[in-house]
Amino acid sequence: MNLKPLLILTTGVIVGYLNLIPESLIQLNSKAIKAALFALFIAIGMDMGKDDKLWESLKELKGSVIYIALTGLMGSLMGGALASLLVNIPLSTSVASAAGSGYYSITTLMLKEVGGPEQALIGFISNLLRELMVIVGMPFIAKIWGKAGAVAAAGATAMDTALPFIVKSVGKEVGILSFASGVILTLLVPFLVPTLYKILSTLLP
Amino acid sequence: MDLALFAITLLSGIIIGKRKLLPERIIDKSDKLLNIVIYTLILLIGIEIGNYREVLTSLGNIGIKSVTIALLSTILSAHFTKMLYERRKRN
Numbered sequence A: 001m002n003l004k005p006l007l008i009l010t011t012g013v014i015v016g017y018l019n020l021i022p023e024s025l026i027q028l029n030s031k032a033i034k035a036a037l038f039a040l041f042i043a044i045g046m047d048m049g050k051d052d053k054l055w056e057s058l059k060e061l062k063g064s065v066i067y068i069a070l071t072g073l074m075g076s077l078m079g080g081a082l083a084s085l086l087v088n089i090p091l092s093t094s095v096a097s098a099a100g101s102g103y104y105s106i107t108t109l110m111l112k113e114v115g116g117p118e119q120a121l122i123g124f125i126s127n128l129l130r131e132l133m134v135i136v137g138m139p140f141i142a143k144i145w146g147k148a149g150a151v152a153a154a155g156a157t158a159m160d161t162a163l164p165f166i167v168k169s170v171g172k173e174v175g176i177l178s179f180a181s182g183v184i185l186t187l188l189v190p191f192l193v194p195t196l197y198k199i200l201s202t203l204l205p
Numbered sequence B: 001m002d003l004a005l006f007a008i009t010l011l012s013g014i015i016i017g018k019r020k021l022l023p024e025r026i027i028d029k030s031d032k033l034l035n036i037v038i039y040t041l042i043l044l045i046g047i048e049i050g051n052y053r054e055v056l057t058s059l060g061n062i063g064i065k066s067v068t069i070a071l072l073s074t075i076l077s078a079h080f081t082k083m084l085y086e087r088r089k090r091n
Helices: A004-017 A023-049 A053-061 A064-087 A091-099 A104-114 A117-159 A163-170 A172-203 B002-019 B024-028 B030-051 B053-057 B061-090
Strands: none
Touching: A004 B030, A023 A163, A023 A172, A023 B002, A023 B030, A064 A091, A064 A117, A064 A172, A064 B061, A091 A104, A091 A117, A091 A172, A091 B061, A104 A117, A104 A172, A117 A163, A117 A172, A117 B061, A163 A172, A163 B030, B024 B030
């Protein structure tokens, strides 16, 4: 397994934690991440565009996108429900967090709105961890659960941060499938998280 | 908003690669470019996480709950999809 991503991430966390970078630069960081994401997308696009075989395989995948996004989401919800039973979290918090599908910024905001700081914190950490686990564990996930499982596991992050790792582990031909599945979930999360939280917390206070 | 921009960026990349709008030398190195950008991105995300001190220090009770949600949602998501996807392919 390639340990480079974990090492680089740890270095980043230490640098951020120890405030080794001046405050003014830190504020630029989220902009830098966005710029890097755009560069990433150009590079991924170029890599996909130059490969002709990719376009033939795309036709075969078209019907699978919505299917994978929705079965993946259902798996997430089941995981959230199971977690609620195992570690004593209210079903509403647990299922709504799981519905976040790795999209931690929106999930955190939504849970803060409809729940409170603790719900928001759980939503934040669990979704951030999901993103990290998917990025670091992708070679392993791809080996066990194949291309559909890999895209599903990545949830909403399949369209941006996890995309390069999925492409690297499973192959270029899933790039577009992965992106499209991530887009569907990214569009659903802002509605699903607060709705599920409200319904479940009303039914099971 | 970001979503549309990301889609446009990806599409531009695909067109550049397909129509060979940049010198072949650069397009051929797109996978190397990809690696450099990926690692830069990981470093930047790490710095962002490191800055959330509250999160890193309160990784006790809330942490265990969150780890459980993250693990189970990821695994069941992959597993459920694989199961149904393979059944669908067989039919």
